[in-house]
Amino acid sequence: MSWSYSDPDRAAIYRVIEERRDIRTGFLPDAVPDAVLTRVLAAAHRAPSVGMAQPWDFLVIRSPARRSRIQEEMRRCRAAYAETLPASRAAAFNRIVIDAIVRAPVCVVVTCDPTRGGWYTLGTPDGSEALVRSVCYAIENLWLAARAEGVGVCLVASFDVAALSRVLGLPSHLEIIACLSLGYVDRFPAAPGLARERWVRGRPLEWVIHHEEFGHRGLPGAPTARLLDETVAGFPALAGGGPVSDTEPATALGRTVSRLSALTGSHPPVPYGVLALFAADTDRSNGAAEQSVRKILDSGGMDELMAATGVEACVVDVGLHGEIPRIPGLLPRRGPNGSARPLREELVRAVETGIELARDYHATGHGWLVGDVLTADDGSAIAIIARLMNRSPAEFAALSTEGARSAATRQDNAGPVGADPLDILAAYAGLAVAALAGFILGARAVRAPVLLAGPGAAAAALTAGLLAPDATASCFPVTPFPPGVPDPFQHLGLDLPWPQSPVEITGPGAAAGALSFLRAAAEQHWLVPQLAAATGGAR
Incomplete structure (x- = not known):
């Protein structure tokens, strides 16, 4: 019956x-x-x-x-x-x-x-x-x-x-x-x-079904997969680049906007942006990153950053030394408490945290993503960059003398490290870098751009490119490295949209501050051909 x-x-x-x-x-x-x-x-x-x-x-x-x-x-x-x-x-x-x-x-x-x-x-x-x-x-x-x-x-x-x-x-x-x-x-x-109204997009069913353990996703009856494996298995194809004016490709900004068009398709991204600062303490920070986060949140720094850049901003705790209570501006995604050498599984979870956050922000209507890391110093990021580019940390002294010195110490203490990017992140306490690398992977999976600036973001872009080479199609660097310093973004074949940053904001807000300029260029890129078509091609 x-x-x-x-x-x-x-x-x-x-x-x-x-x-x-x-x-x-x-x-x-x-x-x-x-x-x-x-x-x-x-x-x-x-x-x-x-x-x-x-x-x-x-x-x-x-x-x-x-x-x-x-x-x-x-x-x-x-x-x-x-x-x-x-x-x-x-x-x-x-x-x-x-x-x-x-x-x-x-x-x-x-x-x-x-x-x-x-x-x-x-x-x-x-x-x-x-x-x-x-x-x-x-x-x-x-x-x-x-x-x-x-x-x-x-x-x-x-x-x-x-x-x-x-x-x-x-x-x-x-x-x-x-x-x-x-x-x-x-x-x-x-x-x-x-x-x-393009305020949100919604999430597909397969994102929210887990089998036996959280993170093993898949529809009932379908093979399950870890989020990292599923993401790097295949990205959606890039578009043809869309209509471009006669002079636009000749400029750095024109090439950037054309690349953006190929990523997002026939329409510009919706105008809403979000900045995610992935924060973690390292073996040498003694909780300094946690104190920086507390200071930013307690002083209204996130509100000031949003007012200055016009984007939503949040700190993502992926491994601060101490647990911070849930307050506006903080997303708790804790892993290890500042592990000196995080385990591979912990790094995979950090990458998957970034992937999921990028997908979720895109699903809630954010067309532009901005990513950065917040750690006590640049030593971890420089050590990762130097290892991934086969360069000496000393070559990055003009970027940060103390950071380069810290990077050299890290490399000496770590000893021989394999070529696997996650092994490198483990050796140099790259938990926050791992999460931002995942953010880039997640953005590529939904064809969203990620604006990047600084050594932490560069280390994440290099890592994402090694985990999945096509991931860098979502990377859009907006600030240059100092002259004479090996530039990780150029190493990845990524051009800056301008010779120097159009904003004076430094630190975590640098990439977010450049968003309004790139967004305006992108909107003009899509608008000019439409106006030409409407006027019969008149100039």
Whole structure:
């Protein structure tokens, strides 16, 4: 006996899941009949809940005046959130229209009662968190039932819980989980709204399925693979380079933009950029990198960097000496605590951290990636560069006298090291370099550019090129090495887009500061042929 549904019934269930949308505009003034609303709320009430506590309540609001007060609270929070975004993201965010709270005829505020059932509700060892998750199950049921009824739902996410609770006069023990607008709409879009607006792209299913151990990805029934192996096995082909003006290829900037066109295809990358600073302590740093990160985060340095460069910025902890609490601007991806000689598996995990971060940032709508490492000194990076280029650390003294001296000491202490790039990173404490190399590999896998500057980024580019030669197609160096110093980017055949950096920012923000210039050149590269076509080729 089969308990499965019939083919048409199964198809209907999967269809409603596929077509569920967060509807922000296009609500009709037609009232939602009480019978329809009751069915939708009944579906929510049938959701699973821990200990069958059913900790939800649904506050149904139809009053235009009360919905307007909710709208006012939402606008206040949206404005505050927009101020935290980089300039390009803030401008795009402000263009996203959300007026469903006053356009849709019904608002449903969903709350959680963490005390429902008393203090010993079955299955709640972690307190109210399990009850909050139960409320989320109910919200999903409501959303799917509404789609089946042809009713659109908008999730209003911008509000302060305490302030909205006061506006609605809720009992103090209730916590607002969601504010939903419901109503009939003029259409259900084929794709999610944020994807249509190029705010995000979304993640494919195979990225999120792991088998037995985290990191062994693959669809059910398909061979599983480590992320590093899967990534270097094959990159998407490069495009032909796109339309280029008659004079553009003759310049360094023209060649760079043409290479960018070949990487990304027929359209320029979306304008949003992100800077990832991969941070780790080394055997000689005594926790200095950790202290630098703490200082940057505590002093508002990341906010200043975003204001100066116009890109989102974050520090990625892949192996600082001490654990830093989760705060805005920090992504915890900890491996070893500043290992003197990290194991190969630890380095592979660091590479895979970079790959995953690049893919995730690209999926969330960032067209431009910027990568750098944050360590106590340049000794580790110079040692790696010198070994990979078969040069002496002394040749890099003009880059950093102390760094070159530290690199020579590292090479002497490490003794003979094989040619495998991961063995070299292990010998010279290259954990942060490994993560940035993975960032480059991940960017190449999604055909995104990575802007690079400085010795740490150069070491990562050399490493990525050895792990997968075609990976350097995503590398775009933007600052030169000092005269007389062997240039790793030239060693890889990568030209600078200009004779010298167009910005005065140094340190971790140097590559991010150059982004606006390269982005403007890229947009002009795609715009000129379009204008020529529109005007019949007139000059």
